[in-house]
Amino acid sequence: MENAKSPDQKGTPTHYTNGLLNGFHPSNGGAGGGGGGGGGSSSSSASGTNCSGGHHGIENFHHLHRPDVHNNGSPAKRCRLRRRVDSGKKNRPPFPWFGMDIGGTLVKLVYFEPKDITAEEEQEEVESLKSIRRYLTSNVAYGNTGIRDVHLELKNLTMCGRTGNLHFIRFPTHDMHSFIQMGRDKNFSSLHTTLCATGGGAYKFEEDFRTVANLELQKLDELDCLIQGLLYVDSVGFNGHPECYFFQNPSDPENCVKQPCCLDNPFPMLLVNIGSGVSILAVYSKDDYKRVTGTSLGGGTFLGLCCLLTGCETFEEALEMAAKGDSTNVDKLVKDIYGGDYERFGLQGSAVASSFGHMMSKERRDSISKEDLARATLVTITNNIGSIARMCAVNEVWHICFSMHDLTSVQKKPNNE
Numbered sequence: 001m002e003n004a005k006s007p008d009q010k011g012t013p014t015h016y017t018n019g020l021l022n023g024f025h026p027s028n029g030g031a032g033g034g035g036g037g038g039g040g041s042s043s044s045s046a047s048g049t050n051c052s053g054g055h056h057g058i059e060n061f062h063h064l065h066r067p068d069v070h071n072n073g074s075p076a077k078r079c080r081l082r083r084r085v086d087s088g089k090k091n092r093p094p095f096p097w098f099g100m101d102i103g104g105t106l107v108k109l110v111y112f113e114p115k116d117i118t119a120e121e122e123q124e125e126v127e128s129l130k131s132i133r134r135y136l137t138s139n140v141a142y143g144n145t146g147i148r149d150v151h152l153e154l155k156n157l158t159m160c161g162r163t164g165n166l167h168f169i170r171f172p173t174h175d176m177h178s179f180i181q182m183g184r185d186k187n188f189s190s191l192h193t194t195l196c197a198t199g200g201g202a203y204k205f206e207e208d209f210r211t212v213a214n215l216e217l218q219k220l221d222e223l224d225c226l227i228q229g230l231l232y233v234d235s236v237g238f239n240g241h242p243e244c245y246f247f248q249n250p251s252d253p254e255n256c257v258k259q260p261c262c263l264d265n266p267f268p269m270l271l272v273n274i275g276s277g278v279s280i281l282a283v284y285s286k287d288d289y290k291r292v293t294g295t296s297l298g299g300g301t302f303l304g305l306c307c308l309l310t311g312c313e314t315f316e317e318a319l320e321m322a323a324k325g326d327s328t329n330v331d332k333l334v335k336d337i338y339g340g341d342y343e344r345f346g347l348q349g350s351a352v353a354s355s356f357g358h359m360m361s362k363e364r365r366d367s368i369s370k371e372d373l374a375r376a377t378l379v380t381i382t383n384n385i386g387s388i389a390r391m392c393a394v395n396e397v398w399h400i401c402f403s404m405h406d407l408t409s410v411q412k413k414p415n416n417e
Contacts, residue, residue, distance in 0.1 A: 092160035096132055096191065101222065102201025104276030105300045106170050106315065107179065111136050114164040115156070128187050135186075136167060143178070145314065146171040155239055172314070176205055180212050189214040198222045223281060223291065226273050231286055234263040251348065270393045276300030278385055280392050292392050295385065302381045309377065310370040318374055325375030329368050332357025355380040 097112040113133060117125075140148045147170055154166040171179065183189075195209070198220040209215045233243045242260035249255040263269075270292070271281040277298040283289040299315075306318035334342050335349030336357075342349075356376060358364040 092162070094191070095129060097159075099196035100198070100202075101225070102176065102197055102199040102205060103173060104200060105173060105303060107173050107176060107201065109169040109171075111167045111169065112157075112159060112162075112164050113137050113167060114162050116163045126191070128190055132186060132188070132191075136169065142169070142171065143175070145175055147316070154236065157236060173201060176201065177208065177212075180205065180208050183209075183215065184213040194218050196220060198225045223273070223279065223289070227271065227281070227283060227286060227289060230271065231263065231266075234266075270389060272385065272389045274298055274385060278388075280389060282392075292395075293388065295388055297381055297384050299381075302377055305377045306374050309373045312370075312374070319378075321371045321374035322378040323375075325369065325371030325373070327352075327372065327376040327379040329364070329372045330358055330376035331355050331379065352379065352383060355383070 095114060099110055101108040113136070136148070140150055142148070149168045149170065152168045156163060157166055192215070194216045195218065197217045199222050202217050202219045206217050206219070209217055237243055242262055244261045244263060245258050246261045248257045248259050266283075268282065268284045271283050271289075273279045273281065275298055277294060277296050277300065279294040280292045281289050282292050303315050303318055306312050306321065310318070310321055312318045312321060331352045332354040333349060334347050334351045334353045337353055338349065340349045341347060359368075
């Protein structure tokens with residue numbers, strides 16, 4: 001906030017970052033997660049950071065200014081500073097620990113709720129910290145558009161020697177200014193002066209955080225965060241179960257089965273990040289990747305078209321409509337053209353031949369529902385992403401096979417892997 005006083009008597013702000021930069025790493029020094037990562041579970045952190053240090057380690061923020069905890073300000077302020085210094089000695093940041101992925105359509109926020117708070121910690125805890133924890137964990141909705149995804153909550157995780165739960169919260173990016181004002185009203189700058197953030201909005205809203213809420217943003221690259229977050233979530237699983245999965249027999253609705261998948265040895269892999277738009281990465285190791293291509297047709301396209309076609313207002317409303325619709329009333333299928341399968345090329349009759357192809361008929365347009373339109377929009381976007389990803393995978397696997405095997409073995413099975 002504009003008139004917030006610095007903990008430093010000389011007027012120099014004390015720089016403390018929130019916990020997500022260092023907290024989201026397995027104890028073996030593997031990859032970690034922090035503020036989000038695109039469309040997916042947006043949980044990520046900076047590459048190479050952990051509680052034990054590294055070039056982004058917590059000591060690099062605490063050394064910027066070391067406060068005098070004995071002679072600095074009121075008793076409450078000295079208590080806060082003592083907590084921060086104690087946290088620094090333990091090589092971990094003070095609470096609260098959270099971070100953000102500020103995307104083009106949605107803001108994803110992840111919050112670590114400590115469950116092992118001691119009686120002494122609870123007694124010393126300042127009211128603003130208690131207020132933030134109560135607000136975030138006792139609600140599942142925030143205003144008209146903020147939502148905590150309870151079904152995604154990760155329980156009993158150990159991070160930086162603390163045990164707690166990870167909460168995932170999201171809200172539309174167009175409400176970002178309200179969020180910044182809430183941070184000012186809850187006096188968040190009295191707990192931290194620096195927040196970890198990734199995504200394009202970390203750049204777009206940086207000045208607003210600084211001028212309105214008196215907060216600096218520690219900006220992290222969103223694709224670095226995506227890879228680190230994916231590996232971290234896979235390493236901890238989802239409350240005892242693997243987080244990653246695939247569909248066995250995907251083209252057979254009768255026998256299609258969801259199966260768990262572990263990324264024990266994932267490299268090389270193609271990573272498709274579906275956000276407002278889509279980025280496709282060829283990942284050779286946790287620190288070695290390149291962006292192969294992308295497409296502008298992503299989650300933002302789905303929501304935008306649904307708003308135009310159905311009159312919906314929110315992402316949740318669009319998904320709810322799509323779940324109830326039938327895209328075959330809107331799309332023209334192979335069987336609508338051939339009367340069945342196109343056997344010569346192995347195209348099943350249920351494959352989409354022309355997205356929205358039935359909409360050239362007025363009779364068809366008059367008979368469809370908004371739910372059908374939402375479903376067809378979703379199928380159109382996801383089919384396009386899948387097709388692009390498959391083409392990239394074929395090219396990448398070909399190059400990888402060429403570098404790993406002799407040319408003859410690749411030529412014998414050009415479509416292997």
